Amino acid sequence: MSRLSSHVISTALMGAGGLAWVFAGRPLLANPDLNAPLNPFGINGSPYGEVFAMAMQGPIDTYFDAGMAGNPSPTAAGEEVDVHEPAANAATKTQTGPTSWRLRLGNLLHSLDKASVARTNPKAPSEALKRHLRRDAEDKLRFAYQLDPAHYGNYNSLHFFLTEPAVGTHPELTPSAAKLAQDTIEYCLRQEHDPRPALTAAAAATNILHLMFSDQHNDSPRYNTTQMRQCLTLLDQCTARYVATSREWDESKNWELLSPQRITECEMRFQFIGKIRDAAEKTIIRLEHEAQAKPKS
DSSP: OOHHHHHHHHHHHHHHHHHHHHHHHHHHHHOGGGOOOOOGGGOTTSHHHHHHHHHTHHHHHHHHHHHHHSSOOTTSSSOOOOOSOOGGGGGGTTOOSHHHHHHHHHHHHHHHHHHTTOOOOSSOOOHHHHHHHHHHHHHHHHHHHHHOTTOHHHHHHHHHHHHOTTTOSSTTOHHHHHHHHHHHHHHHHTOOSOSHHHHHHHHHHHHHHHHHHHHTTSSSOSOOHHHHHHHHHHHHHHHHHHHHHHHHHHHHTGGGGSOHHHHHHHHHHHHHHHHHHHHHHHHHHHHHHHHHHSOOO
């Protein structure tokens, strides 16, 4: 067989394969069940994703503060501290010892940190710019949530964006917020060896209850008190998971691996969710009494 004929046959086979790929691949592209979420390198939901999700809180705060008030918060990228040397040590400024150099380096880093978020435009930001910055904050929150769906702060912030029209930039509101909360609960309850995701799941359950309560103001409410009771039971399951896993961490000394600030955050969140839970139960009881008092048609 000549070289020319072999090239023709190879080209024909590649063309036939391309046509077969086009016709066979079109139904696959149209199948929504095959649309897998993008997760490069498997980072979403991994320990690395958890670290990146925490690291994104500073930039998100900066965009949110600028989008709401027009000026970034002084603590957007870190805690505002007085890094200047005290007057009593003014005589030592001329020294070139290690302490003096550390103070100078600290002053330099602090000034650079403030300069990175300082506004240089003397005009106030327009409403379009504020909306653009809020959109950036919302997009970053979505990305941070995908990195770690069990992160308490990022989940609640994203839920806030979806349910507050004055803050969010996408007209999604209740349906997307309810799905976000349900997906968060399912994800967090699969994390069996860490008590913190259970707190995030409990917070998501309280958010669903709040959406159900708000739905009662509509002319034709979609939720009834039976569904609210089921969500309240789910909330109790989440808090019970937290208590049980927390005891396991007490025995394994895993709590000692966290900073006191993180431990205090968990305790405060647990107490806050407990208060919300008690208030939600009273609301359900009131709605049940109101439903029983209505005359039957």
